[in-house]
Amino acid sequence: MTDSYLPKDFLWGFATASYQIEGAPHQDGRADSIWDTFCRRPGKIADGSSGDVACDSYNRTAEDIELLKLTGAKSYRFSLSWSRIIPIGGRNDPINDKGLQHYVKFVDDLRAAGIEPMITLYHWDLPEGLEQRYGGLLNKEEFSLDFEHYARVCFKAFGDKVKYWITFNEPWCSSVLGYSIGQFAPGRTSDRSKSDVGDSSTEPWIAGHSLLLAHGRAVKAYRDDFKAKDGGQIGITLNGDWAMPWDENDPKDVEAANRKIEFAISWFGDPIYFGKYPDSMRKQLGDRLPHITPDEVALIQGSNDFYGMNHYCANYIRHKEGEPDITDFAGHLQILYQNKAGEWVGPETQSPWLRPHPLGFRKLIKWLSDRYGGPTFYVTENGTSLKGESQLPKEELLNDEFRCEYFRGYIGALADAHAKDGVDVRGYSAWSLMDNFEWAEGYETRFGVTYVDYEGGQKREPKKSAKEIGQIFDKYIKKD
């Protein structure tokens, strides 16, 4: 037995995202999102695939709820496809009641099964109509007003059935991967071998600013017109890895590791909690980083009822000499998987960026808790892929002891953060309920606790971890 624990009503479950699981891209009136069009561009997705079928979850909500019940999950975090609800996307465009009612019924079914719904409004699938109309995230006024409208349509339709709202999933990814590296939709970048449009020196910062403003407007709408009667909470989900100095005796590496977290997380966290961008970012980016106007500060500062935390891994960070590149988005540093002594941060997985290091979870959540004045945390994603899994036979994918070990380590570290460091954490969603479309990596990377047979009619089969995760929580959650 352990002396660390998680609080009594701890809300644990699983997470997914609309484009990664739903399929049915044009069923019941859904229109294209930027991910539908991005996947059609040659060379963007590793295996040339798309979310056209994915797990076919749009047509299998009952099966997915059965999977959740089997695990004993208390909550389910999923995202809404904006272009199912408002196909073109804008505040004067028609609402598609069929798409909206699909989700209302899903929420009713979840609740009937005793599973608490947590809704992400935006997990990267912007309606293509808005990309076409005004350049999507690059137009902060139009985008933020359209997002507020879409959020209001959802708040109204779900009312008091939904108590947990997340505006945006990982704005860092939308901004950097969408507008700097061009690895994610809409694929804009200064790298002309990858795209003929984009300016990586300015666009990621503009996109990030728009996301913050849109978040602020949606939160104000919820607080002004829904929160009192519906009794829910609303926040944003930020991603970020733990960062450790490559050479812990070199103050420049120590500083660089801290700066890495500021560029990845405080970019959004500081405006939300302090009303300003981090000094380290202003220093490197100057006026390329937008200035938050006083009206915007009023909307953005204080706009989190809770902090949604996505976390997967840790890295070693080494400072760089010389002047930062104009397209640098990381804080002028190198991200490494080994430290100066040659120690690996953790074992390999199928994802090149992901090497597990559970202690980093405890460290990072404490770092965030200290910086932001002890907010309430919901961990909204945490999980892993398995090394070499595209070659592994199905039996080995089902017997995912590596993933079980990952969850034991990470959930244990979270319990330590709660019990020993005093972090206020109240929930956790594992990524993911099932294998799904892993964005630019296609289907060869599998994060699910459920195996999905993409060749065999999307049949689902629980892996070892699907049964085990409940036992891990059972060990840590306080009984009375």
Ligand code: GBH
């Ligand atoms: C999450 O992002 C997503 O929310 C989810 O949809 C996804 O399926 C899941 O993770 C698994 O990948 O090497 O500089 O390009 C994870 C956070 C942050 C992980 C960016 C990959 C790449 C950094 N991601 N990171 S870089």
